[in-house]
Amino acid sequence: MNSRERILGRVRRALADVPPDERPYAEAVARDYLREHGKRTVEETVDLLAENLADYRAVVHRTGARDLPDLIAGLLAARGSREVLVPPGLPPQWLAATNLERIEDRPGDTPQRLDRVGSVVTGCAVAIAETGTLVLDGSPGQGRRRISLIPDHHICVVRVPAQVVASVPQALERLAPTHPLTWISGPSATSDIELDRVEGVHGPRTLEVILLDD
Amino acid sequence: MSSTFVGMPAFPEAARAAVDDPTLRGNLRHATHTIRAKRAAAVAELADWGGLREAGRRIKDHTLRHLDRYLERLEASVTAAGGTVHWAADADEANRIVAELVKETGESEVVKVKSMATQEIGLNEALEAEGIRAYETDLAELIVQLGKDRPSHILVPAIHRNRGEIRDIFTHEMAAWGRPAPGDLTDTPADLAEAARLHLREKFLRARVGVSGANFMVAETGTLVVVESEGNGRMCLTLPETLISVVGIEKIVPTWRDLEVFLQTLPRSSTAERMNPYTSMWTGTTDEDGPRAFHLVLLDNGRTDALADQVGRQALRCIRCSACLNVCPVYERAGGHAYGSVYPGPIGAILTPQLRGTASEIDASLPYASSLCGACYEVCPVAIDIPEVLVHLRERVVEGGPAVRRGNKVVLRPARGHAAERAAMRAAAWAFGHPGALRTGQRLASRSRRLHPRTLPGPGRAWSGTRDLPTLPPEPFRDWWQRTRGGKDAK
Numbered sequence: 001m002n003s004r005e006r007i008l009g010r011v012r013r014a015l016a017d018v019p020p021d022e023r024p025y026a027e028a029v030a031r032d033y034l035r036e037h038g039k040r041t042v043e044e045t046v047d048l049l050a051e052n053l054a055d056y057r058a059v060v061h062r063t064g065a066r067d068l069p070d071l072i073a074g075l076l077a078a079r080g081s082r083e084v085l086v087p088p089g090l091p092p093q094w095l096a097a098t099n100l101e102r103i104e105d106r107p108g109d110t111p112q113r114l115d116r117v118g119s120v121v122t123g124c125a126v127a128i129a130e131t132g133t134l135v136l137d138g139s140p141g142q143g144r145r146r147i148s149l150i151p152d153h154h155i156c157v158v159r160v161p162a163q164v165v166a167s168v169p170q171a172l173e174r175l176a177p178t179h180p181l182t183w184i185s186g187p188s189a190t191s192d193i194e195l196d197r198v199e200g201v202h203g204p205r206t207l208e209v210i211l212l213d214d
Numbered sequence: 215m216s217s218t219f220v221g222m223p224a225f226p227e228a229a230r231a232a233v234d235d236p237t238l239r240g241n242l243r244h245a246t247h248t249i250r251a252k253r254a255a256a257v258a259e260l261a262d263w264g265g266l267r268e269a270g271r272r273i274k275d276h277t278l279r280h281l282d283r284y285l286e287r288l289e290a291s292v293t294a295a296g297g298t299v300h301w302a303a304d305a306d307e308a309n310r311i312v313a314e315l316v317k318e319t320g321e322s323e324v325v326k327v328k329s330m331a332t333q334e335i336g337l338n339e340a341l342e343a344e345g346i347r348a349y350e351t352d353l354a355e356l357i358v359q360l361g362k363d364r365p366s367h368i369l370v371p372a373i374h375r376n377r378g379e380i381r382d383i384f385t386h387e388m389a390a391w392g393r394p395a396p397g398d399l400t401d402t403p404a405d406l407a408e409a410a411r412l413h414l415r416e417k418f419l420r421a422r423v424g425v426s427g428a429n430f431m432v433a434e435t436g437t438l439v440v441v442e443s444e445g446n447g448r449m450c451l452t453l454p455e456t457l458i459s460v461v462g463i464e465k466i467v468p469t470w471r472d473l474e475v476f477l478q479t480l481p482r483s484s485t486a487e488r489m490n491p492y493t494s495m496w497t498g499t500t501d502e503d504g505p506r507a508f509h510l511v512l513l514d515n516g517r518t519d520a521l522a523d524q525v526g527r528q529a530l531r532c533i534r535c536s537a538c539l540n541v542c543p544v545y546e547r548a549g550g551h552a553y554g555s556v557y558p559g560p561i562g563a564i565l566t567p568q569l570r571g572t573a574s575e576i577d578a579s580l581p582y583a584s585s586l587c588g589a590c591y592e593v594c595p596v597a598i599d600i601p602e603v604l605v606h607l608r609e610r611v612v613e614g615g616p617a618v619r620r621g622n623k624v625v626l627r628p629a630r631g632h633a634a635e636r637a638a639m640r641a642a643a644w645a646f647g648h649p650g651a652l653r654t655g656q657r658l659a660s661r662s663r664r665l666h667p668r669t670l671p672g673p674g675r676a677w678s679g680t681r682d683l684p685t686l687p688p689e690p691f692r693d694w695w696q697r698t699r700g701g702k703d704a705k
Contacts, residue, residue, distance in 0.1 A: 004301040007463065007514045010621040011282045014522035018279045025468055028276040033265035033475070052488060107502040111419040111453050131481075131489035144503040145452040145494070149445060168489075169474040177435040177470050178295075180452075180500050183493035188445040191485065192354035192370055193377055193403040194241075195248050201353055201407050202414065203445025203492065 036166040037130055045129045046160045050211060052132030056186025057199055058207040062160075068212055069097035072121060072155060075208055076100055079153050081118025087147060089140020090121060094157065105143040111150060119153040120204075125181075127158045128171045132186065134158065134209065135171060137179040145182050154204040156184070160211045222554030224579035226676070229548035238374055238549055245373045246540040252486035253537060253593070259488070260478065269475045271597040274531035277433075277466050278521060284433040284466045285512065291436025295498020297508040302460075304515050304620075309340035311511050312425065312458055316346050319456050321423050327440060327450045328352035329427030330368065330534055331460045331513055333556040334569075337425070348425065349391070349417050351446035353410050360387040366550025366558060368536035369484050374549055377401040384409050392417060414446065424454035424505065428461045429533065430476060431510075434469045437497045438510070441480060441490050451494050457505035462513050464521075464530040476533060479595035483535035516569030522618035525606040529565045531596040536561075538590035538600060544583055553583060560590035564603040571619055572611050578629035581607035612636050656690035663688070 001009075022028075040048065050060045063071050076084055076098050083101045095102065103109075103117050123141035124134045134156050136142045148154055158164065165171050175181060188203030199205055222228060232238055257263050277284055289299045302308035316324055324341070326332065326348050338348040338359075350359045357372040358365050361383040365371030372380070381401040388395040393413045399405060426447070430439040438459060440447050451457060467473065481490045499508050521527050539545045539559030550558035554576040555566040563580045572578045581604050590600040610617065612635055614626040628636060645652045663686045670678040689697075697703075 002301070003303045003307060003514075006303050006621065007301050007512070007518065008282050008285065010514065010518035011285070011463075011521060013621070014518050014527075014618065015279060015281065017524055022279065025276055025280075029269055029272045029472075030265075031269060033262040033269055034260075037260060037262070056487075056491070115415070115419055128489075133489045138500065138503055145448065146504075149448050149452065168477050169471075172471065172474050172477075177432065177437045177495070177497055180497070180503055181493075181495040182448065183489070183495075185487070185489040185491050187491070188443070189491050190353045190407055190444045192352070192357070192372060193380055193406055195245050195370070195373075196403040198403045198407040201411055201444040201446065202351075202418070202449055 034167075035169050040129075040166065042161045042164075045166050046164055046211065048166075049127055049129035049132065049158075049160075049164055052129065053186070053209050056132050057189075058132070058186050058209050060209050060211065062211045062213065064213045068094060068157070068210065071210060072157075073097035075155055076119055076121075079119055079206075081151075081153060083117045083119075085114065085117045085120040085143075085147050085151055087122055087141055087143025089142075090123065091141070094121065105147045107144075111146065114146065114150040117151050119155065120147050120151040121155045121157070122148055123157050123159075124163060126171050126174050127164050128166070128168060129164060130167050133171070134184045135175060136182045136184065137175060138181075139179070145180055148182065148184070149203055152200075152204055153206045153208070154184075154187075155208045155210065157210045157212050159214050162214055222576045224575040225548070225552055225554070225583040226579060228552035228554060228576075229544075229583070232549040232552050233547050235549075237376070239547060241374050241376050242546055242549055245367075245370065246546050249486055250540045253483060253540070256482040256486045256488065260482070263479075266475055266479050267595055267597055270479055270533075270595055271531065273467055273472050273475060274533075274596050275528070277468055278464065278527060278530055281463065281466070281521065284468055285463060287433040287468075288431055288436060288466055289512075291433065292498060292508075292510050293436075295436045297436065297498040297510055300509060300511045302511050302513050302515070305335035308335050308460055308511055308513050308515065309337055312337060312460065313341055313344040313346060315456070315458050315509055316341065316423055317344070319423050321346075323347045323349065323417075323421070324423040324425050324458075325349050325351050325417055325421040325450045325454065326355075327424070327426040327442065327447045328355045328371070329425070329460065330556060331427045331462050332425065333365065335460070335513065335515060337460065349414070351414050351418070351450060352442075353407065353444060353446075356410055356414065357383060360384065360391065364551060365556065367539060368534055368557065368559070368561075369539075370536075374551070377403060377406065380406055388413050418446075418449040418453055421450070421454050423456045423458065424450035426450055426457065426459045428459050428465060429480065430473060431461060431466050432468075432470055432473065433466050435497055437470065437495050439473065440494045441477075442493075443485065443491045445492055448492055448494055451496065452504045454505055456507045456509070458509045458511065460511045460513055462515075463517050464532075480533055480535055483533075483537040483593070483595040516571075516620075518621060519571075519618045520565070520568035523568065523606075526564065526568050526603050528598050529561065529568060529603060531598055532561050532565065533596060534561075535595055537593040537595065541589040541593050542584075543587060543589075544585055548583070553580065555580070560584060560600045560604075561598070564598075564600055564607060567607055567611075571617075572607070572626065572629055575631065578611045578631070581605075581611055612639070653690070653692060657693065659686055660689050
């Protein structure tokens with residue numbers, strides 16, 4: 001008998017007390033928790049997102065489409081990075097005002113190569129206001145998981161209000177499990193030393209979020 | 215479980231040393247009280263906490279009660295998504311599978327995400343014996359590994375160390391494992407974190423094999439979820455070419471939607487945050503994003519034995535948030551090491567004796583490592599009735615009885631060392647069944663009260679060594695009642 005059969009056999013013997021006609025899953029789990037915490041207008045939800053992002057030490061900016069290229073160029077210049085990493089589907093006009101060298105996200109590039117790039121600009125799939133969370137799903141405007149991880153400075157653009165939801169349940173409804181997903185709430189952080197929070201252990205130490213009014 | 219703990223003394227003995235260490239007690243008290251207050255605030259933000267807790271309990275209970283079905287479903291989903299599923303009945307088998315998979319890649323080192331399951335099976339030591347070096351990449355796990363120490367908390371494994379101790383460990387030990395610590399390293403947390411970043415980054419960038427656990431596995435989709443803060447998880451889960459995840463069979467949830475419950479309750483219960491900084495979800499393999507090979511090792515290692523216990527199986531609902539540790543008055547004073555297991559605190563006191571059995575002295579003592587105050591049950595986000603299971607396991611230790619070990623039904627004998635307790639309980643049962651004898655005994659005890667010793671002789675000495683014996687009243691209650699008719703007649 002292989003281990004698969006052994007373990008499944010043990011599970012079945014262990015559950016001999018469970019009646020075969022037990023309530024099915026859909027009935028067994030009451031979903032009487034909230035889909036959203038509190039009543040808010042769309043504008044208030046976006047404000048809450050900004051507030052919670054900032055509370056976790058992300059730097060939040062708001063702008064319209066016309067001023068976006070200048071804002072991104074300014075943030076990159078202030079950072080002093082020589083190169084910027086870009087996913088293949090990033091709208092070209094976002095970077096129209098910067099003359100930094102663009103490094104395309106190519107599968108052949110080694111992690112060591114990406115480690116020399118100072119900044120990365122991505123979009124996102126959805127942002128969650130109640131928790132201050134950005135979710136990236138690997139779509140063309142966001143790129144591979146590693147590009148938002150290795151550079152020390154991440155600029156993430158969120159289209160508001162289209163990409164903003166209030167809560168975790170609402171976010172999951174919008175996401176496809178077949179995509180690799182990265183949920184980001186503030187910059188990398190640790191509380192392992194005397195529970196003092198320190199930003200930036202292994203991921204980007206600076207997270208800048210641009211709320212782009214559509 | 216991990217061989218590291220073989221030969222541990224029983225809990226009361228191990229706890230004595232911890233209670234006598236003022237630095238340790240100070241570190242633990244600071245940490246548990248800080249996180250306890252933060253957690254209460256984070257939970258208070260959600261008006262439906264009770265509903266989420268109940269949903270979490272029911273999802274996990276339902277899954278456990280039909281675990282065979284969900285395991286098969288998960289295996290099919292992971293396989294369809296391009297992953298390979300392996301089954302490991304015990305620690306040795308899991309370690310063997312992982313070592314073989316690493317050897318097939320031709321590599322001799324792996325980077326690891328913090329994982330309770332791999333600690334439980336002693337994977338690092340097993341890989342070392344096969345010539346494979348495993349690097350822990352969580353900051354706290356790094357501190358523990360460099361310090362040749364053991365974790366003492368589920369969530370913050372180096373909670374027993376303060377910043378000065380950590381600086382000394384980094385200064386003295388980092389060079390033997392890779393990039394040395396900077397010569398002028400201070401003890402500020404930011405500097406210590408920076409030293410860890412530089413030390414570990416060179417490992418992440420060259421690693422070709424990653425090893426992880428998982429917080430959740432979704433049967434419906436084959437998705438695995440890892441919740442973390444530092445980004446070391448993301449590094450290990452996305453940069454290597456091969457990813458091997460070792461996960462206990464109880465970590466399944468049926469559907470994608472179930473994550474909406476646990477992604478709300480886990481971060482708030484564990485780190486007291488609205489959401490942890492990073493959560494990674496992957497389903498099999500994805501072309502050119504992340505590892506090209508994904509192996510899932512499903513681990514039993516005593517879990518099916520716990521499942522067979524109708525009272526104790528609820529311990530398998532645990533999502534490893536560690537909220538119960540931070541509220542436990544016993545954990546706060548005795549520390550994590552005294553439990554002699556990778557799962558310390560209240561959850562460890564019920565999980566470990568079920569996974570390992572109660573044959574050893576330390577395992578038989580764990581159900582007693584509690585004051586039964588119930589705070590652990592109150593904070594548990596999946597409503598595990600820890601006091602109920604503790605009492606159940608105490609009965610098993612004292613009385614023995616039917617249980618399942620390694621899949622076989624056995625009848626346990628009472629654990630050694632509990633003869634005096636059993637004799638006392640039997641005597642009490644006899645006396646309560648014989649009112650005349652009870653009355654005589656009570657009168658005798660009251661009249662001789664001036665002669666009672668302050669400590670018990672013989673086997674009771676240990677008990678009375680840490681407690682005051684109750685003083686007896688001048689007359690038994692029943693005599694007082696007869697004399698005064700419940701106080702109606704004046705004294």
